[in-house]
Amino acid sequence: MGVYSRPVMFAILSAVVILVGTMVTMFVPLMLPSTQPVSEYVKPYTAVELEGRDIYIREGCNNCHTQTVRPLVTEVARYGEYSKPEEFAYDRPFLWGSRRTGPDLNRVGGKYPDSWHYQHLYDPRSMFAKSNMPAYGWLARRPLDTSYTFKKVSVLGYGYGEDEVRKQIDDYRSKVTSPDYLAKTVRDRITPPELRGQLTEMDALVAYLQKLGRDVKRLARGSHTGGVAEASGLVRNPYEGDKKAIEEGKGLFKKYCAVCHGEDASGEIGPNLRDSKWKYGGTDADIYQSISKGRPGGMPNWDVKLGKERIWKIVSFIRSIGEK
Amino acid sequence: MEERGYEYNVVKGFAYSALFWLIIGLLVGLWIAAEMFLPQLNLTPWLAFGRLRVVHTNGLAFGFTLAAIFSCTYYILQRLTRTPLALPKLARFHLWLFNAAIALAALSLFAGMNTSKEYAELEWPLDLVVVVMWVIFAINVFATLIKRRERQMYISLWYIIAMTVTVAVLYIVNNLEVPVNLFKSYSAYAGANDANVQWWYGHNAVGFVFTVPILAMFYYFLPKSTNLPIYSHRLSIIAFWSLIFGYLWTGAHHLMLTPLPEWIQTVAIAFSIFLIAPSWGSVINGYYTMRGNWDQMRTNYLVKFFIFGITFYGLQTIQGPTQGLRTLTAFFHYTDWVVGHVHMGTMGWVTMIISASFYYMIPRIMKRELYSIKMANLHFWLILVGQLLYTVTLWIAGIQQGAMWKATNPDGSLTYSFLEVVAAMYPYWKIRFLGGVVYFVGIVVFIYNLLMTVRSPLAEQPKPEPSKA
Amino acid sequence: MNWQSLAYLSFGTALVVLFLWIIVHFYRPKRKGHVEEPKYKMLDDDQDQL
Structure with missing residues (x-):
């Protein structure tokens, strides 16, 4: 009876049945240039x-x-x-x-x-x-x-x-x-x-x-995306001189920053933060901006990872260990 | 009978090969499970996780499962057609070619020759060997089917035909690549297209290696070992065609929320939901077959394997489409949850059905009684407990992992660094390793039991009946 | 209605019709005996060379 007693017909029918979905979801997209667009700004690997x-x-x-x-x-x-x-x-x-x-x-x-x-x-x-x-x-x-x-x-x-x-x-x-x-x-x-x-x-x-x-x-x-914690308008550190915040900032520094800047902040992969040399400015607002938005050459942006408050606490800690 | 008898040597050969690659694949699996919490175990380049994981997946999917599929297919094919294998010499060559290919595959993957496309990692010369091997297998399948003495083909034969056709198409299309030298090639497709072709392949490799041929075993060995006819032949006709039709649309559910065009993702998830129906068609067919004879769960040691196996298949085919839904995939994808999901299918469904099939088949072709039913029961409980410990642990781990990745503070910043989430996973990874060890012990019992069966004296009764109540 | 939605609709309808036809065809009571035959036959003791 029917295909159930015709193995070759059965195989052909199976092939047709599996090829329907294959055509629609795999072969057709392969033929559409929109599946893998090419843009000027993306360069091949060197x-x-x-x-x-x-x-x-x-x-x-x-x-x-x-x-x-x-x-x-x-x-x-x-x-x-x-x-x-x-x-x-x-x-x-x-x-x-x-x-x-x-x-x-x-x-x-x-x-x-x-x-x-x-x-x-x-x-x-x-x-x-x-x-x-x-x-x-x-x-x-x-x-x-x-x-x-x-x-x-x-x-x-x-x-x-x-x-x-x-x-x-x-x-x-x-x-x-x-x-x-x-x-x-x-x-x-x-x-x-x-x-x-x-x-x-x-x-x-x-x-x-x-x-x-x-x-x-x-x-x-060119078009900066902006995170949740913009520094603009926040020139004052809300935790300035706050002992508790500095202590918390120390813990946060150990957890997130010490990997590159060293346990004592004297620099390893990232620069020394104890000396008075500041490549991008040494005010609280400048340091906030460096942490929040990152800097070229390897400082990642921490705005969305840490949020405003934790960044200000780290700023307070960094200020507290700096050479006056 | 006057003519040449059934060809069982290659059935045996593939069964032994399956057991050998099973041990190798599981040992590698245990090693990489330990590497998750003991990174010091990455002792040499070829023992590093990135290379070993590929040896584990290929060793078990192709070394173990495929060998078991060839073994059972050659057996079922001859029995259901009531015809000896058409080309027994070719089948013996197939056995040798298969083992050579798997050994070379393992060595080349250890050496880091891999294309990076999951479950299609082999470099192009080995791809060619695999294709030749598959053609040899297909020739034997169709030659035997054409010569068959039983007019109508029973369910298992449909699944075998579907696998033979589809795996060929999948493997060839996804492995199209341009060679640079003998050991290195680049995919014929770029970026999103490569991803789409790969997961069309990847998901259907699951479909046509871990599902379709395993269903062929289930539909053959469950009635045979219970002496009960399958509940409904016509239900299986509908389930069969909808399964093989629906499967090919679903690959992109592995690529939800990636840069792949959204419509392909939506189509994929719609068909994934649809697939629950034919999958459960087989589950229901299995359960209803046992109607009125559920006492065999106690009295016939093989029934446990089949019924638990098909139950895990049923759970697997509900969990899969569910976790593919956009909101849930956003949470679960890339976590350990998915690793747990895969292992319920492989350690639960695939291995349980293959175990029971071997327990039925090997004593019969060796004309011996099974060495120990007690040991078979122990094997069952060990692999069941090991698998559950493994999968449930990883589901819980995956939920925690997903939740920690998503957790935010009131100001919208992230609560946990990536590393804190890694650190939180260590206890789970240790329990998972333990689950793997329990499972491995179960498999050792299984293999020991079969070895002792083969070495035991010939059975006194020439034809042992399936053990029944 | 443009040709795309028409093609979409007719493809979907064709699938549903085909599916229903398969069910009706194989579930017609008078076919039952024939359709269900292989499941009993496979249980027969096939000739074993024991």
Whole structure:
């Protein structure tokens, strides 16, 4: 009777039945340019960033880190602007991930200085005692293999010539091996002497992480988005001289700031906060602004993470330890 | 009979392969479960979580489950068609090719050669091997079906055909990639398209590896081991066609609230809700089969596995669509809740049905009595308790995790840093590991029981009847 | 009504009709004996080479 006694017909019928949903939800979107739009402001990866991305894939970083910020209030507060489809035009494969054992990384580029990443990849628990991330110090002990880089960018159609690929690699090597490189101290500490003059796998991975989300941030810089705790109009510190607030600020500093500025605030990855040198101004309002909105070169914005009150308490603590 | 008999060597071979890869996959699973709270265990690059998790998922989904599927398919196929396997030599080659592919897959994943697309991580040369292997399998399935001596195909055969066709389509389309060298390739699709193709594949890999062939086993081995006809053949006709029709629309429920076009997400979740109906069609068919004979839950040790297995399948197919709803996915996605969800399906439904199928099949083809029914009962309780401890712990963990990520202070700032949430998870991850250990012990009992069965003397009665009340 | 919503509507209707037809077809009482036959046959002791 019918298809139930005709195996080949049955197979053909099954194929037709499974192909309906496949066509509508998979094949049709693949043919629509609107599914994966391309925008001018999103640039392809450089040769070194691409090599870093391949290391990210090889080590399976996507098993613990996502790369999509969803349009939810607390998610935007934690990670930054939500992800846009055009950002992924050069992502083959995509790396959105499915599990956040570690935080989302779609907006990590430029959030911290390079030195932060070197130290963190080398020994995550030296910065965050409770972290369960594997240590990747061994990446700094392996030279970066660039023998397939040109072939890779050709396969991906990034449009770089062979000379350009060479130049990108050379330029990045000059940057990280220069005596002026801001992360030189950490990099030299974790890289064996014979590799300090070359690019390591760690260098490429840091380059890739620093690229994530930067095109979007560059676009957004013109029109500032504004968080919940704007400094404008609040020139006075509500906790000025308040002993209790300073004590609380000390605790908050230990928890959130000491990782980069040191337990005693005398500076490590971030600058010394005890001396009288202030790159962006040393009034309460200036310090508030630096914490709240962040500063270029690796100071993240803390406005939505900490809120006004906790930031002012930290300001009070920082003022209390400064050299008069 | 004069002609060549049923081919059971490859059935046995695939069963042994399944048990071997099960042990390997579970050991890796225990190791990465411990890494969650003991990061010092990331001793070498190839023992780091990022690489090992992939070995765990591939080892169990493909090494264990697929081998068990091949084993049971070759058995069911011959019995239901009343025809010996059409090409037994090809099937033996299939067995060797399969094990070589899985071994190479494990080694290459340990070495970090992976495409990053979940459950499709193998690099392109191994993809080619997998495709060849699947074609070999399909040839045998259809050649045997064409030669069959039983006119009408019973339910299990429909599911086997659907799996054979669909897995081929899924695997080939999602693994289209451009090679750079022997060990590295890039996906043919970019960004949102790659994500959409991947989860169309990823979800249907669950559908056509963890559901469809397992239902084929369920529909065959439950009636066989109870001697009760399945409740309704026509209900299963409707459930079958709606299941395989609906499944292919649902992949994007893994991509809710991502930059994928919203309409694809909405369609996916609508069909996910629809899928509850055919899934429960099978659950009801299972329950009603036992109508009036529920005493077999006590007297026939196999029934527990089938009934608990189909119950977990029923729970799984309600939990899945529910957690995909936009408001709930916003809360649950990316948390440990989802890990708990997956493991109810694999440790509850898939393994329970495969266990019972092996308990039915292996003594029969070996012409021996099962070594110990007591031990089979112990195995049942250990994997049940281990699985529940594992999944319930991770559901609670996921709720806390989601709540902490979302918690805000009155001024709108976030209450917890990411790290505080990680730190709060450690107790749960330890209990989860314990659940995994209990489960693993249950599996060791299972394998020991089967090994002792195989090594025991030939049964005195040539044909042991299914144990009945 | 533009062609898109028309296509959407007719596709949806066609699915529902097909679904109902399958149910009606297989649940027609006079077919029951035939449709349900394989579930009894599979229980028969198939010829085993024991």
